[in-house]
Amino acid sequence: MTARRILRLTGNDTEDFLQGLITNDIKRASEGLLYAAILTPQGKFLADFFVTQDGDGFLMDVSETIADGLIKRLTMYKLRADVQIADSGLSLQRGTGPAPDGGLTDPRHPDMGWRAYTDGAASDDDTDWDAIRITHCIPETNIELTPDSYILENQFEALNGVDFRKGCYVGQEVTARMKHKTELRKGLRRVAVEGNAPVGTDITVNGKTIGALFTQAGGYGLAYLRFDRVQDEMQAGDAIVRPL
Known part of the structure; x- marks a missing residue:
């Protein structure tokens, strides 16, 4: 704790x-x-x-x-x-x-x-x-x-x-x-994670950073993401990240 x-x-x-x-x-x-x-x-x-x-x-x-x-x-x-x-x-x-x-x-x-x-x-x-x-x-x-x-x-x-x-x-x-007055363009979201990556690992799409992966447990995680750049499959170090 x-x-x-x-x-x-x-x-x-x-x-x-x-x-x-x-x-x-x-x-x-x-x-x-x-x-x-x-x-x-x-x-x-x-x-x-x-x-x-x-x-x-x-x-x-x-x-x-x-x-x-x-x-x-x-x-x-x-x-x-x-x-x-x-x-x-x-x-x-x-x-x-x-x-x-x-x-x-x-x-x-x-x-x-x-x-x-x-x-x-x-x-x-x-x-x-x-x-x-x-x-x-x-x-x-x-x-x-x-x-x-x-x-x-x-x-x-x-x-x-x-x-x-x-x-x-x-x-x-x-x-x-x-x-x-604004629509949030970035934020914390739940994701599916295949593999493991250190807390804070950049999430990338085609080599471009669109967020970061944080806490992970049981094949899921919390990620901070730019919503307009989310793809069906993203990379976080050696892990694959997918939106839910």
Whole structure:
């Protein structure tokens, strides 16, 4: 299981602070688990995470690989706001069987099971998470989701990770324009894969790069593709890639 860090955000200004930053409506975090991201002013991906209300504060569940950068970004934005950011000391447990007390449904898709935050050790069941992610076209931090990503090209609307009615947040203008005024020409798609290729291998047609192949499991994969150049058979290193 990819290591996660569980942050706790507290202070009188925390809800308003998060509402002006994240892609989703923080008020819904009182109902369960919320999936969201923070973007650059240019609308590009910085970090994705889960948020839930925890007493008078919020828990933020983020990949360990980007946690320090996220804390730095949040600290930069908060200025003099009454917001405190600290490690909670909690660990993530997750699975796809019956949820334990305190387990929260993963908002991206029901097949992604539940997540719980406890004082015990981090734990996971034997679920093939990559296979589920591929089936439902769910990107992962630092694999499909990179600093060059746009969230709408990475299925955030389908994954309940963006709210177009909540009002302004950093990067909102670009995201709204992509939603309402343009047709996406590139994005993440599920593909069939014959063979194997390293994550990030270029996908080519007649020697020209049209995308990249990422997570693979059980003969399928996630690929970032230019839609107008997709062919019935494409190459990714030694692997053959076909659209679904």
